[in-house]
Amino acid sequence: MIKLTIDGKTVHANPGDHVLDVALENGIDIPHLCHHKDLFPSGSCRMCLVQVEGAPRPQTSCGMTVQDGMVIDTKTGAIEAMRRDIVDLFVSDHPLNCVICDKNGSCDLQDNAYRYNIQETSFDFELSRPKYYDDNPFYVRDYQYCIMCGKCVRVCDEIVGANAIDFSGRGFTSIISTPFEVPLAESDCVFCGNCVQICPTAALLPRSKIGKGREWEMERRQTICGYCGVGCTVEYALKDGKIIYAQGTPDGAVNGEFLCVKGRFGWDFNSSPDRLTEPLIRKDLAYELGLTDEPWEMPKTSALKGKPKLGNFIPVSWEQAIDITATKLAGIVQKHGPDAVVGLTSARCTNEENYLFQKFMRAGVGTNNVDHCARL
Amino acid sequence: MSAIIRLGMSTSDIAAGAEATFLALQSAVRHRQLPVEIKRTGSLGASHREPVVDVEIDGQSTLYGPVTPERVRPLLDQHFGSGGRGVSSDWLISRRNDRSDYPFLGKQVKVTTRLCGLIDPYSLEDYLAHDGYEALKKALKMSPEEVVQAVLDSKLRGRGGAGFPTGIKWNLIRKSPNFPKYLICNADEGDPGAFMDRATIEGDPHKLLEGMIIAAYAIGASRGYIYARAEYPLAVSILRHAINQAREYGALGKNILGSGLDFDLTIKEGAGAFVCGEETALMHSIEGKRGMPTMRPPYPAQSGLWGYPSNINNVETLASISSIVLNGPDWFAGLGTDKSGGTKAFALTGAIQRSGLVEVPIGTPLRELIYDIGGGCADGHDLKAVQMGGPSGGCIPANLMDTIIDYDELRATGAIMGSGGMVVLDDTVSMVNMAHYFLSFTQDESCGKCVPCRVGTRKMLNILQRLLAGRGRMTDIDNLRRLCITVGQGSLCGLGQTAPNPVLTTLRYFEDEYMAALEGGANGNVQAQLAAEVTA
Ligand SMILES: Cc1cc2nc3c(=O)[nH]c(=O)nc-3n(C[C@H](O)[C@H](O)[C@H](O)COP(=O)(O)O)c2cc1C
Ligand code: SF4
Ligand code: SF4
Numbered sequence: 006m007i008k009l010t011i012d013g014k015t016v017h018a019n020p021g022d023h024v025l026d027v028a029l030e031n032g033i034d035i036p037h038l039c040h041h042k043d044l045f046p047s048g049s050c051r052m053c054l055v056q057v058e059g060a061p062r063p064q065t066s067c068g069m070t071v072q073d074g075m076v077i078d079t080k081t082g083a084i085e086a087m088r089r090d091i092v093d094l095f096v097s098d099h100p101l102n103c104v105i106c107d108k109n110g111s112c113d114l115q116d117n118a119y120r121y122n123i124q125e126t127s128f129d130f131e132l133s134r135p136k137y138y139d140d141n142p143f144y145v146r147d148y149q150y151c152i153m154c155g156k157c158v159r160v161c162d163e164i165v166g167a168n169a170i171d172f173s174g175r176g177f178t179s180i181i182s183t184p185f186e187v188p189l190a191e192s193d194c195v196f197c198g199n200c201v202q203i204c205p206t207a208a209l210l211p212r213s214k215i216g217k218g219r220e221w222e223m224e225r226r227q228t229i230c231g232y233c234g235v236g237c238t239v240e241y242a243l244k245d246g247k248i249i250y251a252q253g254t255p256d257g258a259v260n261g262e263f264l265c266v267k268g269r270f271g272w273d274f275n276s277s278p279d280r281l282t283e284p285l286i287r288k289d290l291a292y293e294l295g296l297t298d299e300p301w302e303m304p305k306t307s308a309l310k311g312k313p314k315l316g317n318f319i320p321v322s323w324e325q326a327i328d329i330t331a332t333k334l335a336g337i338v339q340k341h342g343p344d345a346v347v348g349l350t351s352a353r354c355t356n357e358e359n360y361l362f363q364k365f366m367r368a369g370v371g372t373n374n375v376d377h378c379a380r381l
Numbered sequence: 382m383s384a385i386i387r388l389g390m391s392t393s394d395i396a397a398g399a400e401a402t403f404l405a406l407q408s409a410v411r412h413r414q415l416p417v418e419i420k421r422t423g424s425l426g427a428s429h430r431e432p433v434v435d436v437e438i439d440g441q442s443t444l445y446g447p448v449t450p451e452r453v454r455p456l457l458d459q460h461f462g463s464g465g466r467g468v469s470s471d472w473l474i475s476r477r478n479d480r481s482d483y484p485f486l487g488k489q490v491k492v493t494t495r496l497c498g499l500i501d502p503y504s505l506e507d508y509l510a511h512d513g514y515e516a517l518k519k520a521l522k523m524s525p526e527e528v529v530q531a532v533l534d535s536k537l538r539g540r541g542g543a544g545f546p547t548g549i550k551w552n553l554i555r556k557s558p559n560f561p562k563y564l565i566c567n568a569d570e571g572d573p574g575a576f577m578d579r580a581t582i583e584g585d586p587h588k589l590l591e592g593m594i595i596a597a598y599a600i601g602a603s604r605g606y607i608y609a610r611a612e613y614p615l616a617v618s619i620l621r622h623a624i625n626q627a628r629e630y631g632a633l634g635k636n637i638l639g640s641g642l643d644f645d646l647t648i649k650e651g652a653g654a655f656v657c658g659e660e661t662a663l664m665h666s667i668e669g670k671r672g673m674p675t676m677r678p679p680y681p682a683q684s685g686l687w688g689y690p691s692n693i694n695n696v697e698t699l700a701s702i703s704s705i706v707l708n709g710p711d712w713f714a715g716l717g718t719d720k721s722g723g724t725k726a727f728a729l730t731g732a733i734q735r736s737g738l739v740e741v742p743i744g745t746p747l748r749e750l751i752y753d754i755g756g757g758c759a760d761g762h763d764l765k766a767v768q769m770g771g772p773s774g775g776c777i778p779a780n781l782m783d784t785i786i787d788y789d790e791l792r793a794t795g796a797i798m799g800s801g802g803m804v805v806l807d808d809t810v811s812m813v814n815m816a817h818y819f820l821s822f823t824q825d826e827s828c829g830k831c832v833p834c835r836v837g838t839r840k841m842l843n844i845l846q847r848l849l850a851g852r853g854r855m856t857d858i859d860n861l862r863r864l865c866i867t868v869g870q871g872s873l874c875g876l877g878q879t880a881p882n883p884v885l886t887t888l889r890y891f892e893d894e895y896m897a898a899l900e901g902g903a904n905g906n907v908q909a910q911l912a913a914e915v916t917a
């Protein structure tokens with residue numbers, strides 16, 4: 006255990022811990038823009054500089070490991086003045102379009118401008134990278150808002166492993182870019198959108214969010230993603246009952262803050278008019294069971310060809326549907342034996358559902374003919 | 382009669398036309414069937430007189446320059462023919478072997494550049510004839526600890542700019558339990574106007590190699606890299622050639638000179654980014670990544686190239702090693718001051734009469750270097766200031782010329798020792814312009830990683846531009862000072878941290894010029910002139 010003093014408070018830490026993390030855990034707020042607990046520190050935003058007793062110049066707290074007996078002041082007058090200047094510099098090439106900005110309310114730069122009471126830059130305002138890319142169905146990149154924190158580059162490298170983007174160019178006009186500025190689809194991007202998730206500004210935004218409401222109007226609902234067996238925690242931002250965008254949450258048990266392309270962007274089925282919301286049975290069977298007066302015959306061509314016609318089905322209650330299925334299934338088993346039946350289930354079901362289904366097939370129907378779509 | 386004619390063929394000689402001189406010399410010597418050996422050497426350092434020709438007959442040397450092709454014939458007549466009516470005293474540099482008749486050369490104390498201009502850089506025999514690889518043999522008989530101790534005792538400090546004591550650095554990596562260890566030579570030399578490292582490599586490449594091999598032995602490195610500036614094709618090809626020679630000689634590779642030491646070297650060429658001279662950026666560049674600095678700690682000695690312990694030294698630092706080992710640490714320490722031993726090479730440029738590469742003992746007063754060696758300002762102008770350390774350094778005004786060349790003394794003036802760029806500014810130069818020139822360089826070369834440097838230097842530059850154009854605002858000087866602090870204290874790496882130095886020092890010593898600019902703008906065209914001088 007290492008003991009150090011931050012802002013007069015004695016705190017404990019483990020060897021190898023970084024000062025910024027230790028301070029945040031102990032409720033000592035040090036401003037920061039490029040730090041993320043799951044990424045290696047980069048020290049690029051310079052907001053987390055602190056004064057360490059005995060050091061000749063301010064030190065970057067995100068990358069500094071704790072030492073026993075360290076005495077740290079996080080808010081000397083000189084350092085607070087410097088932080089203010091740094092935010093001032095950030096907003097000197099970042100348009101303060103907060104009123105119309107879709108990041109308004111969840112923007113780290115805005116929060117820091119508020120904290121240091123900066124309404125506009127005191128230097129010359131000058132756009133450094135007015136580049137806008139709208140080259141894929143999932144997210145847009147508007148680099149005039151980029152503050153070059155590099156979080157997107159690091160998440161793509163350290164977490165995703167795709168390395169689709171990196172710093173490019175030099176000096177004032179340097180920018181985050183795919184190799185040779187190719188469109189994202191031609192790069193190694195896998196469209197997981199984890200960069201969008203951790204971008205502190207409006208530089209990276211989900212397309213679905215643009216113009217669809219203010220952050221504070223949205224309701225948040227957490228659930229487990231239904232796509233695969235990993236079971237990532239996903240949080241939907243909803244407005245008027247409709248999903249606006251999806252994101253990970255920092256406390257997600259298995260996935261942390263990160264999601265894949267399906268979990269993050271593949272939720273439009275949720276409010277699709279094509280979605281089934283009640284049990285349906287085919288009309289010929291319904292006629293046979295006396296549920297309708299209209300006779301109907303299955304066409305010879307496959308139903309899978311062309312658009313499915315819901316008019317060939319009629320809605321029934323869940324009781325009726327289960328009843329019909331059970332009767333039909335029992336008839337087949339009685340006539341042809343249990344091995345005439347095969348059960349296929351889905352990766353999108355939960356473990357528990359899949360367990361119950363195989364139990365049902367083995368113990369109920371009496372066959373081992375049970376499989377799963379993930380095997381295909 | 383034994384006669385050698387030496388002709389400087391370094392990059393700067395070639396720029397001055399040495400190739401044409403060489404062809405003229407070669408054909409004339411052949412034509413006259415003279416019993417003369419023509420040796421193509423590196424640069425003697427006297428850039429202001431290049432191309433330089435040294436005629437040595439029976440051990441007596443006479444130095445000429447600039448020797449244009451037309452001057453070859455009278456020169457040969459003088460020494461090997463009918464007599465010397467055609468030789469003008471204007472192009473005679475020195476008649477004495479010790480050069481005491483030409484202070485530019487006579488007043489220097491040469492250690493790392495001792496053989497530059499004397500030997501053929503492509504000839505290992507030449508190097509061996511001047512005690513070449515004797516230091517290595519001596520070092521291999523010492524223990525690695527003893528070598529490190531010798532470097533500690535020599536009081537050698539890093540010549541790359543920051544002046545960190547080399548022995549302490551070596552001790553740190555030597556003690557690391559992790560292997561392999563890497564030795565890296567920083568030959569990126571990015572300061573505009575600096576060419577000390579280039580001249581050292583082009584004049585005496587084996588001296589660098591010998592220093593590196595001794596260093597590798599001392600710190601326990603098995604592999605070395607020389608990170609060479611992309612714009613140095615001649616230096617790189619000379620180095621390649623020398624590395625192959627050293628391998629054949631047995632000084633590189635497995636079981637070096639039968640000692641059991643294994644060490645080999647690779648050259649990595651940069652791609653023209655100034656920031657790649659910064660050690661962490663340099664290592665990323667060798668790894669094939671974008672050359673961007675990262676936070677320290679971890680220091681290279683802890684986790685450097687590919688995460689292994691690494692030691693980075695400048696060319697001049699490493700080129701000093703063989704002399705330390707051979708002549709003893711006390712001799713080296715004795716050349717310099719109490720805290721800092723040896724000599725330092727400078728690229729003397731700007732408004733100086735005698736420009737070129739000069740090497741002087743640490744502790745030499747600036748006055749001696751500027752006036753005795755450099756001959757003062759050219760064209761009868763008065764000295765205004767000396768800019769040291771290039772874009773990371775600062776200016777020292779004329780009234781502080783008694784300051785001695787020493788890391789701490791120079792730092793006290795606001796300038797730095799730097800890697801050796803020294804630009805002499807005369808009374809025609811606008812200091813605001815000067816600051817603008819260097820700041821526009823750093824602003825351009827910022828890697829873009831951190832905001833004080835990326836945006837802050839830009840804002841500083843905007844202010845300087847405005848002042849120069851006579852459109853200064855009342856808040857400008859205050860904002861400039863504020864930015865100097867934020868950029869200098871807040872930036873991540875040395876590039877940003879030192880970028881405000883030219884502004885800070887000019888504000889300190891020449892504030893009146895800023896005030897005058899604020900009121901009425903500065904004389905406009907000096908900027909272009911200065912740029913031309915610095916890069917000349
Ligand atoms: C922006 C920047 C550029 C640098 N360029 C060089 C260079 O061109 N050559 C060099 O030797 N050192 C350069 N350095 C210093 C190196 O980072 C490093 O300190 C040095 O190579 C260490 O060698 P030394 O201990 O022998 O001085 C540079 C530093 C910075 C911050
Ligand atoms: S795009 Fe966003 S995450 Fe990436 S560097 Fe810019 S501000 Fe940071
Ligand atoms: S100080 Fe400049 S060069 Fe160094 S890391 Fe920051 S932006 Fe890059």
